[in-house]
Amino acid sequence: MTTTNYGADQIQVLEGLEPVRKRPGMYIGSTGPRGLHHLVYEVVDNSVDEALAGFCSEVNIFLNEDGSVTVRDDGRGIPTDVHAATGKSALETVMTVLHAGGKFGGGGYKVSGGLHGVGISVVNALSTHVEVKVWRDGKEHTQLFERGIAQGTLDIQPGEKQKTGTQVTFLPDNTIFTVQTEFEYKVLSSRFRELAYLNAGVKMIFTDRRLTLLGTGEPHVETYFYEGGIREYVDYMNRDKTQLHDEIIYVNG
Numbered sequence: 001m002t003t004t005n006y007g008a009d010q011i012q013v014l015e016g017l018e019p020v021r022k023r024p025g026m027y028i029g030s031t032g033p034r035g036l037h038h039l040v041y042e043v044v045d046n047s048v049d050e051a052l053a054g055f056c057s058e059v060n061i062f063l064n065e066d067g068s069v070t071v072r073d074d075g076r077g078i079p080t081d082v083h084a085a086t087g088k089s090a091l092e093t094v095m096t097v098l099h100a101g102g103k104f105g106g107g108g109y110k111v112s113g114g115l116h117g118v119g120i121s122v123v124n125a126l127s128t129h130v131e132v133k134v135w136r137d138g139k140e141h142t143q144l145f146e147r148g149i150a151q152g153t154l155d156i157q158p159g160e161k162q163k164t165g166t167q168v169t170f171l172p173d174n175t176i177f178t179v180q181t182e183f184e185y186k187v188l189s190s191r192f193r194e195l196a197y198l199n200a201g202v203k204m205i206f207t208d209r210r211l212t213l214l215g216t217g218e219p220h221v222e223t224y225f226y227e228g229g230i231r232e233y234v235d236y237m238n239r240d241k242t243q244l245h246d247e248i249i250y251v252n253g
Helices: 018-022 033-052 090-096 120-125 185-198 230-237
Strands: 058-063 069-073 127-136 139-146 149-158 165-172 203-208 220-224
Touching (some): 018 120, 033 058, 033 069, 033 120, 090 120, 090 127, 090 139, 120 127, 185 220, 185 230
Antiparallel strands (some): 058 069, 127 139, 127 165, 203 220
């Protein structure tokens, strides 16, 4: 029942990622199939931004048997040193603080594909659990989260000296995504193919490891890699059409 009294005591102050879990539709549009797949786009777009910055050449996406998704790239890796404003690692800050990232200034990214709407902290908030692995400075850094909350501190182990990159594995929270929690391969593959066309030279490998769903003993793997970029995309879009020009007019600035 709506009260006629509207004062300061009716104003709610939500901390951390609580507002995301309370009103997820405000951040991802819906809690239906569209919002579910948007979680994957958010993580993949971060890897694409590393590619745009010139530090990533390959992005691997896996649909796992348990319903989770893993995205791994060979970029610089999310920073793991302590952030001055939060007193926590930069990794934990990015994962747990809204509007925290490297695209607001400071020279981390001269070019990016945009903020993509919400950021990886929202993916964290709307997932049952998240595991992030970062390879940089010759070490492997691992941080676990449950429904947006860090579980313990950043674990640091010796790693391969030259290896760099970030891997994010997340399982959407079925108490939030009540309509659908199963990812559609065709929906995601279409997106990844377009990203590969738009970012010439970046290899995107998409693997479906849901063997029970596939009904086979082998994962389904598709690789998207187009050195011709937009030019190849035009060829692909017009593959069944009569062409007006034999040669595609293409300018790369």
